[in-house]
Amino acid sequence: MSRNMSMISIAAGAALWGIIGLFVTFLYDYGFTPVQVVAVRVSSAALLLLIYTYFNGKKDLRINWKDSHYFIGTGIISIVFFNLCLFIAMEETSIAVAVTLLYTAPAFVTIFSRFLFGELFTGNKILALAITLIGCSLVVGLIPFSGFSLSLYGVLAGLGSGFFYALYSIFATYALRKYSSVTVTVYTFVFASIAILPFAGLGDIKSTFTLPAVWLNIGGIGLFSTTLAFLLYTKGLEKIESSRASIIATIEPVAATLLSFFVFREILTSWQLAGFILVVTAVILVQRRPRSPFAKRKAS
Template sequence: MDSKSSLFFIALGASLWGIIGIFVNQLYEIGFTPIQVVAIRVTTAFFFLVIYVLSKNRHLFKIKLTDSWYFVGTVIISIVLFNFCLFSAMEEASISIAFILLYTAPAFVTVFSWLFFKEALTGRKISALVITLIGCSFVIGVLPNVSASISLYGFILGLGSGLFYALYSIFGKAALQHYDSLTVTLYTFLFASVAILPFSGLAANGHLFSSVSVWGFIIGLGFFSTMLPFILYTKGLQYVESSRASIIATIEPVVASLVGFLVFNETLTIWQYAGMILVLSSVILVQESKNKYEQQLLEEVKA
């Protein structure tokens, strides 16, 4: 595979993550709650990943039973809460705002790496954090008009998605030292399904699964916006350095904003668009300062 094909795979994978709002909002319209949509996503993604691993390399199923704690931690603290915050933010605010707040994750990773791994907090990183803060202020409408355009709850949910996404990269570090990223993702979705299904209330909404269109949205969520983009992205990473890949991946919130505008008639102010540019700029700035392993850790474990 040449470099151009790899870049295309990465861009396509990020774009497929960006269209997730189409499937999530449609499932909301049908009658599913955010926690139920999370359960649907992790369960269907696990199903498709099992099929993929069976066809690719069955040895990737093997883990030590004593290593299960790796996945329990990442599931409870990160995957379930990350998806719940992201999907709830999309319902509370908008797809565009939810995704740009999700992209505060690199800033959280920078802070956590400084606190827990004693990594240097360089001038470039500090600049990125300041730019992120200003960009978020523009996105939520606090600056320059000093009148928030989204609720405090929506803002907390958006930041929560970035926080828990960042925590996944931190807690997933131990697992990735012992297992392939595909194995980590597979078992993360397995444990997530086991953890969330009993509390999701999906059984009480069994009648909602009777429509063919519902299954179309479920497949779209689990396959096209979860499993497939992960495969495409990690495939592209084999031939492109992670720094370039992470920058290309910033197309995700751009696609999400286009989906919000074209499909759901969402509109943003000029200051909110400026805030989006600032947040994306900070992502590029902070990623440029990371080494290859750290960047791959942040991006490869996304689900």
């Protein structure tokens, strides 16, 4: 795959992540709760990834079960709670607002990495944190304050999605020291499925599973916005460095915003749009390589 095709692959994967709100919204219309949507997403993705990995490299399915704590971190603490918070935010606010709040994740990663891995605070990172804070304040209506119109529960859930999504990077950093990215991803969804399926209450809505439209949306969220998105993004990383890939991936909130406007007629105010642009700018800024640090690594 050429470098240009790799960039297209990453962009396509990010765009598929961005349209997840389409499937989530329709599943809500059929009576699914956020917990049930998370359950069908992670379980369908786990099944598809297991099948894909089995036929493309069985060695990636081998793990030492003593390392299960890695996948409890990536699968349960991160993926389950990240998805749950994201889908609650979509239900309580809007697709565009929810995905914008999700993109606070790089800011959380920056803070976590400073204290856990000793990564430097740089001018770009500090500026990105400030821009993220201002951008989110604009999106949720704190600036300019004219009465808080959004659901506080939804806003907190949106910020929670960014927090738990950031934790994935932290837990995955440790897991990737022993396993390939494919192995980590497969078992992340396997552990997530094992954790949430017993509590999802899918049996309470078993009648809805007779509807073809329900299966189309489950297939959409599991195949397109999870499995295929991951495979395309990972394939692109073969030729594109991760920092550049993260910048290309900002197509995700753009796709989500376009979807919310053209399909669901959700409209961002001018202040919210400005906040959205600031959050995306912060994500791009935090990926740039700094010239000089503001903090020095402490001696171990």
